[in-house]
Amino acid sequence: MFTVTAPCAASGRPATIHSENDSTYIADTSGQSPYDRRVETYRKLWNFLIPTQLITQYAGNMGQISLGIGWDYGNRRQYETNLLFGYLPKFNSSRAKMTMTLKQNFIPWRFDFDDKFNIEPLSCGIYFNTVFGHEFWGREPKRYPDKYYQFLSTKVRINAFVGQRITAITPKNKRKFVKNITAFYEISTCDIYIRAMFQDSKVSLGDILGLSLGIKVQMM
Amino acid sequence: MKVKTLLHGIAISVLLYGCGDLFDFHPYDTRFNGEQNINANNIKRIEADCLNKDTLTIAFISDTHGSYGDTEDMVDDINNRNDADFVIHGGDLTDCGTTKEFIWQRKRLAKLRMPYVALIGNHDFLGTGNEVYSVMYGNTDFSFIAGRIKFICLNTNATEYDYLAAVPNFDFMETQILSDTELFDRTIVCMHARPYSEQFNNNVAKSFQHYILRFPGIMFCLNGHDHCLQEEDIYGDGLIYYGAPSASRRSYLLFKITPTEYHHEVIYF
Numbered sequence: 001m002f003t004v005t006a007p008c009a010a011s012g013r014p015a016t017i018h019s020e021n022d023s024t025y026i027a028d029t030s031g032q033s034p035y036d037r038r039v040e041t042y043r044k045l046w047n048f049l050i051p052t053q054l055i056t057q058y059a060g061n062m063g064q065i066s067l068g069i070g071w072d073y074g075n076r077r078q079y080e081t082n083l084l085f086g087y088l089p090k091f092n093s094s095r096a097k098m099t100m101t102l103k104q105n106f107i108p109w110r111f112d113f114d115d116k117f118n119i120e121p122l123s124c125g126i127y128f129n130t131v132f133g134h135e136f137w138g139r140e141p142k143r144y145p146d147k148y149y150q151f152l153s154t155k156v157r158i159n160a161f162v163g164q165r166i167t168a169i170t171p172k173n174k175r176k177f178v179k180n181i182t183a184f185y186e187i188s189t190c191d192i193y194i195r196a197m198f199q200d201s202k203v204s205l206g207d208i209l210g211l212s213l214g215i216k217v218q219m220m
Numbered sequence: 221m222k223v224k225t226l227l228h229g230i231a232i233s234v235l236l237y238g239c240g241d242l243f244d245f246h247p248y249d250t251r252f253n254g255e256q257n258i259n260a261n262n263i264k265r266i267e268a269d270c271l272n273k274d275t276l277t278i279a280f281i282s283d284t285h286g287s288y289g290d291t292e293d294m295v296d297d298i299n300n301r302n303d304a305d306f307v308i309h310g311g312d313l314t315d316c317g318t319t320k321e322f323i324w325q326r327k328r329l330a331k332l333r334m335p336y337v338a339l340i341g342n343h344d345f346l347g348t349g350n351e352v353y354s355v356m357y358g359n360t361d362f363s364f365i366a367g368r369i370k371f372i373c374l375n376t377n378a379t380e381y382d383y384l385a386a387v388p389n390f391d392f393m394e395t396q397i398l399s400d401t402e403l404f405d406r407t408i409v410c411m412h413a414r415p416y417s418e419q420f421n422n423n424v425a426k427s428f429q430h431y432i433l434r435f436p437g438i439m440f441c442l443n444g445h446d447h448c449l450q451e452e453d454i455y456g457d458g459l460i461y462y463g464a465p466s467a468s469r470r471s472y473l474l475f476k477i478t479p480t481e482y483h484h485e486v487i488y489f
Contacts, residue, residue, distance in 0.1 A: 059243035092250040092355040093348045099246065131246060136347055143382045145418055154316070154347040157247060192247060192316050199315075202288035207324065210244030 048073075052220050055082050060212030061159055061190050062086040062101045062129045070216065080105040088131070095133075103127035107165070120165040123184065127159045152191070161188035161212075182216040247318040248347035252356070255326065259358040262335035266306045269335070270366035277303045279487075280410075280473040282310030282444025283466035284325060285343055290467040291328045297489035299333045304474065306334050306366065308373070310444025310464055311341025311412030317349020322356055337364070339373050341412040341444065342419050345380040361392045369477065370404040372396050372435065376411040378421035387421060393431045406437035414443035414461050415454055429455045439482060442473075449486060 032040075053070035060066070063086020070082040086099035105125040112118045130138075136155040140148060163186030170178050193208035245251055255261070270276060279298050284291040298304055309329065314321035322344075329336055340353050340360045353360070360375035378387040388411075413419030415428055432438060441461045443450070449471070450463025462484060465471045474485045 059245055061244045061246055064245045064249075086246075088246050088249055090250075092252070093351040097246075129246075131248065136248070141382070143379055148418075149316075149343075149346065154248070188244075190247060192318060193320065196286060196315065196321065199286045200288045202292065203324070207320070211242050212244075 050220075052218065053080070053082070054217045054219065055084060055214060057084060057212055057214035059210060060161070060186060060188050060214075061157060061210060062127070063088040063097075063099045066099070066101060068101070072218075076110070078107050078110075080107070082127075086129075097131055097133050099129055099131045101127050101129045116169055116171075118167045118169070120167070120182075122162065123165055123186070124162045125160075127161070129157045129159060129190075130155055157190040157192065159188050159190045161186040163187060165216075167218075177219060179218040179220060182218070184214050184216065186212045186214070188212060244320075247316070247320065248349075250319055250348045250352050250355070252319055252323055252352070254323070255330070256355050257358050258326070258356060259337045259362055262306070262337055263362070263364040265335040266337075266366050267364055270305055273305070273367040274479050276305050276367050276369065276475075276477045278475045278477070279304040279307045280310060280442050280462070280464050280475065281307060281467065282412075282464040282472075283312040283341065283447055283468075284309070284328075285312045285321070285341070285466075286315045287467040288324060288328060290470055291325070292331070293470070293489055294467055294472060295328060295331045297487065298472070299331070301474075301487075302333075304334055307332055307336035308371070308410055308442065309336060309338035310410065310442060311339040311377075312343045312444060312466075313338060313341065313353075314344055314346075314349060317344055317346030317352070319348070319352050322349070322352045326356065337362070337373065339410060339412050339444075340375055340377065342377040342380050345377060350380075361389050363396050365400065365404050367477075368404050368406065369439075370396070370400070370407045370435070372407060372409045374409065374411045376413045376415075376421075377419050379419045383421050383423075388424070388428055388431075390424075390427065390431055393435075397431070397434050397436070401436060404436065406439050407435035408439050408442065409435065410442040412443065413445040414441070414450075414463065417445060419445060429457065432459065433457065439477075 051069035052072050055068050055070050057066045062084060066084040066086035068082055068084030070080050072080045082103040082105065084101040084103060086101060088097040088099060090096045103125065104127065105123055107120050107123045109122060110118050110120050138153045138155045163184055165182050165184035167180050167182040169180040187209050189208045189210065197203040197208055281294060298307060313325040338357050340350065344350065344353050361373065363370060363372045374388050376388050381387055409432055415425040416422055438459060441459065443461055443463050446463050447466040447469065448463065449465050450461065452461050453459065454461050462473055464473045471486055471488045474487050476483045
């Protein structure tokens, strides 16, 4: 634990900010005016929006490689929300494409080993991916008769995944920017593949599942 | 120790899983290995096999999208009857135009013992589907000659282009009317969506009829798209449009063409 002092915007007098293992908060609320307290609440709310994670992920129906930021929250930090931007090379099409993903993770269990490692035997969640390009549409263009194609859109896909993770924790005396690093894999599929599997028994689970690999860096 | 065991477990399961197509980049990633230019490759075989044949037997199948089991049974049925010289697929290989669906369909159709060609259907345009089709199968308008009959395969999915493209392509039709006339006496025109369907550019339906009737010895037209059995003289000019049912209806059309006439049959499997 270390302590820094920073000028308080409200009163000009120093307020103490404690940075502990997991969170940053402003202490010493005694003798503050309602205005000071409101400023603190305001800061806390915006503090919540500081990304705590950097993520890179390979494959997973969101591009070949995705980079993004993440937030973790919950009593045991069991929830994570990621915002990822993916790059999809052109392959047999006319040009490369960008994708954007909003991902919600749930990690129910964490097993610690000597403050050096931890293992999360299950991570699961869903993510929405959108791909940019004129050939994709979110809603059926007007050229089609009503409900012509009986599925949602060619632009937005809903994916579901399960996976596992292992985390290496940086010793406290050696930390610079990185609190811990997590390697993970996920097995995922998306809505139109699930639909195809339910429509025809010859489409197997193995046909529609894909593997993705990733690294998460926890900053704070 | 536990960590090591778990890591080994993960490594082994990843390796086991590696037998298949491991990583999915995107449903519309257009990433695939294996056969390309299927139509051109198979047309070479068809033209060589049928060069001096005076009687042809053709299976016309269509709209196999999403019906992989039915497509497998249909392929088995065509293989078992052993009389078809080649197979024409009337389009709609996929439901959503995803690259995986094209691969799944190609795997089933590759089991055909005789060569096949596939037209592009409106569903095959979705997302990057038309780009996969172009590499996997080839041009959306194409033709070939088998036993002195010219087969014209046309892209008629005008709605997919918002009517902005030359679909149907009259220039292509004109070229086909005028070229290689010494090599064929009769013509069969194949398309996915027939005139007056919601995919066709019906503003030019009459012009289309005009061009069709200019083909030397025009016999009949074939179409898919409507998922039901059709046999109709659309324009009242004596030219019959035969529509093949979808694979899910578990039937297809079989045409036997002799030098003077043709017979058709609906095959249920």
